[in-house]
Amino acid sequence: MINVTSERSDDASHLNALARFVTDSPSSFHAARAVADRLVAAGFTELTATDPVPAEVGGYVSVRDGSVLAWRIPTVIDQPAFRIVGAHTDSPGFVLKPQPTSHVLGWQQAGMEVYGGPLPNSWLDREFGLAGRLVTTDGDTVLVATGPLLRIPQVAPHLDRSVHDKLVLDRQQHLHPIFAAGRPGADLLAVVSHAAGVEAAQLAGHDLCAFVTEPPARFGLDDELFASARLDNLASVYAGVAALAAADECGQVSVLACFDHEEVGSASATGASGPLLATLLDRLADVLGWSVQQAAAARSRSLLVSADAGHAVHPNYPQLHDPGHRPLPNAGPLIKFNANQRYATDAVGVAVWRRACAAAGVPTQNFVSNNAVPCGSTIGPLSATRLGIRTVDVGIPLLSMHSARELCGVRDPEWLAQGMRAFYAGA
Template sequence: MIQRLLHFLDASPVNFLAVRNIAHELEAHGFRRIDAASPLGHVSAGDRFFVTKNDSSIYAFRIGRKPLADQGFHMICAHSDSPTFRIKPNAEMTGEGGIVRLNTEVYGGPILSTWMDRPLTIAGRVITRGADALSPVTHLIHIRRPLMQISNLAIHFNRQVNDGVKLNRQKDMLPILGFVNDELERGNMLINLIVEELNRTATVTRDDIIDFDLYLADTTPACTFGAHNELISSGRLDDLSMCYAGLEALTAAHDSDTTQVLAIFDNEETGSQTKQGAGSPFLSYLLQRIALAQSGTAEAYYQAVERAFMISADNAHAFHPNYAEKYDPTNHPMLGGGPVIKFNAAQKYASDAVTAAVFAELCRKAGVPCQRFVNHSEVAGGSTLGNILASSIPLRGVDMGNAILAMHSCRETGSVADHEYCVKVFTTFYNE
C-alpha cells in the first residue's frame, strides 16, 4: 500500500498531474469519464463516473442502491494543490556570464528555505492552439530530471544566516536554470526545454505554444525512512496523501445503499475561491443534477444534503518533540497515532461534538485509533475545506487528517501506519 502512495506522489508533482493520475486509476476500476457540458442522462444504482474541472479538480461518484433523496451521500473531500513556486510569463532573466534565472512567484505558503539547494524541475500544463480561439489544446508536462536549483548565499557573505534570515521572495527565491551557449538560446532556454519535452509524445513547435501554467517541483523521490521504515518523507503529503487515501478507499469499497462521492478540489492553499475550488458551486450543481435525474424534482437534492455526511480530509499537525511549547498541552496528535479530528472554537473547522462522534465511531468500527487536535490558545491555526464547502452546501461533516511534521515544507514527514489507518476508516465510511 505504501509503495503505491510513494509512486503516486512521485508521479504527481503538481495538481494537474495528480488529477490525471487519479482519473487513470478511476478508469482502471470501471469509472467512466463524463463531460459536465453534456446531459447527465439516466442515473442508475451502481453507476460509476467522474468529472474534472480545469484539469485540476476531480469529482467521482458511485451511485447507491437507494436514491439520494432517501439515503443522502457519503463524501470525502481533499485538495490537489500544495505550496510551490509558479513560473511567471517572460520568465528568463539572463545576467552576467550568461547565467539564466527564472522569475517566479510564490504559490500558497511554503517554508521558503526548504526549497533551497536541492535539485528542482518543472511540471504543469502547456496550452497550444486548437481548432478555434475558444478551444485551445492542453498538454501536461513533467520533466523528470533536475533542471534548476535555488542556491543559498555562502555563509562567508552572510555570517548571520544561522541566526535567522528573512528571505526576499523576488530576490532570493529565483532558481538558476543554466548558461546561455549562444545568442539563439538567449531568452529561449525555457521554451526550448518545453518543446523538447512535449515532442516526446506530440508534434509541437514554439509558435504553437500560447501560454502555460508551470510550477517548480522537487526531483528527489518520495521514500520511507526510520529504523523500521515507519516514516514517510515526501513533498505534497499535504494534501495528496489524503487524496490517495480517499481514492484507495473508493476503489476498494463495495456498492451500498448510499451514494459515494470523492471530491478533490484545487486552490485550497490560496483560499478555494475559484471555479475548481471548494468555494465554487460546481460540486453542488453536480449533486443537484444527479438528484434531479433520479427523482425528477429539485426537492430531492435538499433532502439528500440533510442526510449526507462529509469527511474533509486535510493533514493535521503532528507533535514535534523539539517544539513542545507550540502545542496544546492535552491535544497534540502523534505520528502513528491514527487519524486526527480537528477542532477550533472560531469555527475554522467543520467538526463539532456530533460529527466528531460519528468519525470516532467509524474509527472504532474500522479498528483504527483516533486522535484529536486543538491549537495552542496562543498559536493561530489555519483553515481548510470543510467550512468553505459548507458555505455552499450546508453539510454535516468533520475536519480531519493524518498528523505530519513540517507542513508546507518542500519535504514533509508522515507515518506509514497512519496512511494505512486512514484508508481503512475511509473504506468503512464508504461501506456504511
C-alpha cells in the first residue's frame, strides 16, 4: 500500500488516495477501470456501453476501453442543463509494437513506439513495466500490469564524450529497451501473457504501454512537494472522481468525462474529438424527456471544466515563462488562458470557476504562455467545438511535465478537487 502521509495531515488523505489511484492506473485501461471501481464503491451503478441509460435518480458509470463516463441525475432538475468535468486518462510514453521481441548482440530487446510527446531522457536508466490489455482469440479482454521488466540503458561517457555536451536520442535506435541477456529463446509477449494468466497461443492482440514502477513520494522541505508518474493527467481524473462522489446536488445533471488519446490529438472513438460525450448527453436528454428545443437550450446553459495539468514557473528557465504570470506549487489550481483558443477559457467561464473556488476556499492562479513559446492544448477547445458548451480550462501546476516522473505541490490536487466539488454543487 502506498503511503505518502507526513505530519501535515491536512492534505495527506487526498494525496494518499491520489497515490493509490496512480498506482492502480498504469495504463488508460486501468485508469478507466479504477474510476469505475471507486464510483461503484461510492454507490454508483455500472452500465455497459450498450445498456439503456436510466432516467431514475442516482449515479451511473460506464467504461469504454480506456475512457470512462460517469453522471448523476438529481432528485429535482430545476432547469435542463449539465455540469461537466472533463479530463484524460493517457500519458506520453511508449507503446509496445505488434512483434516486439528482438535479439541484438546477445541482448533481448523490446520494440516500442513513441506515444505522444514524452521527455525520452527521463526514461533512461529507469526500470519500468508493461501495462494495458490483452485480447484472446475468443474475444476476452484481460488487464495486465507486470513488475519492473525493461530498461533503456544510457551510453557511458567513456564511449561517447559528446553526451557531456549534448544528448541526442534517435527515437528508433536509442530508445530500444532491454529485458534480458543471453536468452535467445525469450519472447516478451509470452512473458506478459504468463503474467496475465493467458496462454501465449490464445493471445490475439495487445494494447500495452510502458509505466514507471517507482511509487509516488513526497519530498522537499516539510514534505511540501509530490513526485509521481502520470500526474498529467491522473491528478485531474482523480479530482473529478472525488468531486463527483462527494458533491451535493445542484438541480442539474452532473457528468465526469475522462477520455483516452488526448496526448496524440484526441481523434479516436474514445477521444474527446469522438462521439462519446455527445452521445451520452443526447441519450440523457432523450430519457429525461427533453425536447429538441430543450436539449439545445440545455447545452447553452451548460458548463464544462476542462481539467489538465499546466506549467509552474521553472526556476532554471525563467525566460520561457510570461513575466507577469509565474505560477508556483501550493498556490492553487491554474486558470489557463490563450487568445488563440489553445485553451477554451473566456471571461464568463473564469467567473464560474472563480466563484466555485471561492465557495470552496481554494486559491487560484492565472497561466498564460510567453508569446515566443507556443503552448500545448487540451480537450477543452475540442469539447467546446463539438458540444457547443461553454468551457473553462484549469489544472494544477507541474514541473517536469511529460517526464516519466512529474512534480506538483502537495496541496494543489486536493484544492482542484474541492473547486470541482463546489462547481458540481452549483456554486
